[in-house]
Each structure stands twice: as C-alpha cells, then as structure tokens.
Amino acid sequence: MEWTYSQPVKLIFGTGKVESLDKIFAGFGLKNGLLVSDPVFVKNGLASKVSDYSRGALIEVFSDITPNPTVTNVDDCARLIREKNIEFVAALGGGSSLDCAKAACSVCRTPYSVVEFHSGKRKFEKDFIPLIAIPTTSGTGSEVTPVAVLSDPERGVKAPLVSDNFFPMCAIIDAALTLTVPSAITASTGMDVLSHALEGFWSKNHQPICDAMALHSARLVFEYLLPAYLDAGNLEAREKMSEASVMAGLAFGLPKTAGSHACSFPLTSVYHIPHGEACAFTLDAFTRINAEAENGRLHGFARMLGFTDAYGMADSILEMKRAMNMKITLADAGIPEEKLEELARLSQHPNMLNNPVAMDLESILKMYRSLKEKSR
The missing domain is CATH 3.40.50.1970 (Rossmann fold)
Structure with a gap:
C-alpha cells in the first residue's frame, strides 16, 4: 500500500x-x-x-x-x-x-x-x-x-x-x-457524519490514518446521535457529535465518498430529500453490499464497534433511521417504481467509482429495489 x-x-x-x-x-x-x-x-x-x-x-x-x-x-x-x-x-x-x-x-x-x-x-x-x-x-x-x-x-x-x-x-x-438545531436536522446531519465515516473507510482510496478517524467518528455516532436527537439540550451529546463530524470530515477528505453519496445527489436534486437523509437512505444497503469487499475488512471495522459483523452494523443503521423517523422505503421517499431506472442512471456519479464493489446500472437498480418493502 x-x-x-x-x-x-x-x-x-x-x-x-x-x-x-x-x-x-x-x-x-x-x-x-x-x-x-x-x-x-x-x-x-x-x-x-x-x-x-x-x-x-x-x-x-x-x-x-x-x-x-x-x-x-x-x-x-x-x-x-x-x-x-x-x-x-x-x-x-x-x-x-x-x-x-x-x-x-x-x-x-x-x-x-x-x-x-x-x-x-x-x-x-x-x-x-x-x-x-x-x-x-x-x-x-x-x-x-x-x-x-x-x-x-x-x-x-x-x-x-x-x-x-x-x-x-x-x-x-x-x-x-448546535444546541438549537431541530431534531430532524440533527438526524439528517448526524447520518451524514456516519456516511462520511463509513464511505471514507470503504472507499477504494482508503488509507490508515483516515481509517482510524473513521472508526473513532462512527463509534461516537452510534453512541451519541440518538441522545442528541432525543434531547436537543444534551450538551455532552452535542459536543461528541461535533467531534464525530470533524473526525468524519478528516476521514473522507482524502479517500472521498462512494456509493451512498453518489446516490444522494439525484435523491436530493430530483426528490428533494435533505442531503444527509439522502445519504442515509442507501447507507445500510451499501453496508451490506460492501461487507465482503477486500477480504471482509468491513467486518473487522464493525466488530471493533461492538457489532457481530457488518451485517449487524447495517441492521443498527436501519434501526437508527427508524428511531429518528427517517425515510426507509421507496414509498417513504416518494419514488415511483417506473422512475427507478432513471434514478439508477442518475446515480452513476463518479463517486460510485470509489465503491469497493463495482456497481453498474443493473446492480444500482437492484439496490434500489431492495429498499422497496422494508417495514417500519
């Protein structure tokens, strides 16, 4: 390396x-x-x-x-x-x-x-x-x-x-x-932090210093995002999320983001989903897609955070979104079935090339279809 x-x-x-x-x-x-x-x-x-x-x-x-x-x-x-x-x-x-x-x-x-x-x-x-x-x-x-x-x-x-x-x-x-930030924005921006950390880690351009920052940031998000969401005046949680945010910025600044951010651009520009929530919309799906990439290094990351494996971490991401009343399904996001091919095409942003698992039009479409029926 x-x-x-x-x-x-x-x-x-x-x-x-x-x-x-x-x-x-x-x-x-x-x-x-x-x-x-x-x-x-x-x-x-x-x-x-x-x-x-x-x-x-x-x-x-x-x-x-x-x-x-x-x-x-x-x-x-x-x-x-x-x-x-x-x-x-x-x-x-x-x-x-x-x-x-x-x-x-x-x-x-x-x-x-x-x-x-x-x-x-x-x-x-x-x-x-x-x-x-x-x-x-x-x-x-x-x-x-x-x-x-x-x-x-x-x-x-x-x-x-x-x-x-x-x-x-x-x-x-x-x-x-950050103390006056509304709960919905706390949720959206907080999930943007997690997206930065995870995508910086699994980006094809990942490197050891940024990996360490990604791990530190993700640990803080999993521990403090829900407390910050539930209690706007929780200064400790706000401070820890501020720390997580800057560390995640350092984690992805050089490796750059990957699949979830690539998808977020049309989800925001076409379907008007706030950026952080747009990243979160596909984050658990990409966690599953990327779980076995590069000899399963994401499993090691997840275990260091206390999860059984990357799939357990993906489950936790979904549960966090559910707890913060975020969009989970295509219906939640107002995305009709007949528009999925267009959305998949628009998601072929250059950031997608950083994803450790190659994503062509068909695999992006399959990923979106997997978000069709997740129950709340």
Whole structure:
C-alpha cells in the first residue's frame, strides 16, 4: 500500500470558542471580512452576535444562500467580495454557507462565473482569499475538506467542485452553536457524519490514518446521535457529535465518498430529500453490499464497534433511521417504481467509482429495489 496524508486546516475545538473570534482573527492578522451566513442566522440574530464577537473585523454580511447552494449564490457572493474589497471570509452555518463561501473565495479572484469551473471548462489558479469556517451543524465536515457541493439549475446538475484552494485557513468547532438545531436536522446531519465515516473507510482510496478517524467518528455516532436527537439540550451529546463530524470530515477528505453519496445527489436534486437523509437512505444497503469487499475488512471495522459483523452494523443503521423517523422505503421517499431506472442512471456519479464493489446500472437498480418493502 502507498498513501499520503495532509491536512492544512487549523482546528480550534471547544464550547464557547466563537466568543473569542476577535482574538482568533487578530492572531491571523485578518480584517475587513465578510460573514457568509445561512439566512436563518440573520433572522434569529446569531449572525449579528457573531459579527459583534469579531469586534469590527467583519464588516458585511451575505446570506442570499439556498439550502442546496447554487452557482448563482456563489457568483453573487463573489461579486460582493470584489465590490467591498473584502480581504477574508468567515462562513457561519451548515454545508450550504460553507460550500458557497469556499467557492466564492476563489471565484472572486477571477473574472469568471463559477459555472466555468463547476462545468470543468476551467481550473482554479492558486489564488484565493482566506476562509474561516464556523459550522453550526454536526454533519457536513465541510470545514476540513477541499470540496464544495453546488447546484446548477440551468444544467440540472448537483455535483462537487474540488480544489485545494477550498481548505479553510481555520475551523472553529463550537458545540454551543448546535444546541438549537431541530431534531430532524440533527438526524439528517448526524447520518451524514456516519456516511462520511463509513464511505471514507470503504472507499477504494482508503488509507490508515483516515481509517482510524473513521472508526473513532462512527463509534461516537452510534453512541451519541440518538441522545442528541432525543434531547436537543444534551450538551455532552452535542459536543461528541461535533467531534464525530470533524473526525468524519478528516476521514473522507482524502479517500472521498462512494456509493451512498453518489446516490444522494439525484435523491436530493430530483426528490428533494435533505442531503444527509439522502445519504442515509442507501447507507445500510451499501453496508451490506460492501461487507465482503477486500477480504471482509468491513467486518473487522464493525466488530471493533461492538457489532457481530457488518451485517449487524447495517441492521443498527436501519434501526437508527427508524428511531429518528427517517425515510426507509421507496414509498417513504416518494419514488415511483417506473422512475427507478432513471434514478439508477442518475446515480452513476463518479463517486460510485470509489465503491469497493463495482456497481453498474443493473446492480444500482437492484439496490434500489431492495429498499422497496422494508417495514417500519
């Protein structure tokens, strides 16, 4: 085996750390910044509070971002950065604001639309402004990855855009910011964490350091996701899920995700299932599919987590989804039988090539059909 590992993001982890933003920014010599925020935090006052914590370092706020950030969101953000001569960006929120900010920090240094890069016509030069990531959910891991998932409605595409430019300079992981997350989002983002951990482990590109992080993250999810879901104010569970999220981000950042994420893109863009829940929709199925791959290494992973084998772990994933009232069957997801072939075709995303078991159109279709009759 040959592998390399690098992680350029400085991590600052701890409850209440966001209150020291001014000192963190000053330590990096940052000023004249833009706060890119999910719209909900402008409405509930958190964006204003974060700006106040910066003691004047954040001079503008951009919040025109949809739940699945679009190329238009990125271009609008980049335009504001240019117009206001912004020197750095702080992104507050879930994957939407972080992904929008990541791309905008590079697009702003070009005369082009992000569509030029998202479509593959152009590649980014190594020219960008610094980004500080402040996640408010325990889910995407976007704060430690070079990936931005963007939608282009005109082309009918939702796909990742990858560049080393997108690594934040620093990520501030403060579990206190997750305490107000609704239970449904806790479930969806939490299962996204588990998807990142498992897919990073079984990806064809897996490597030992990321494997260890995947194991650590998955152990935390299986222990703390349900407590966080059932009691929003459980700070210990929230802190552990924040830890799981960042560790899962490190676990998949280099190996990249595989089958469940490949399927999640059409499940979100066509059937409007939230990203994390869309990943979870096929996660137990892919756990079974991949159980015997590479001499059954997934069985060893599952046993280290206390399961009898990978199939027992798949059963537990299904039970977690059921306990959190997530979509389990095709009927739950609103997917008609006659649309399965189209869904299987759309699921042939490049991430599927990372799956340790080769998945052609027929095997993807078989996998979806296996989700037809699971009882609640």
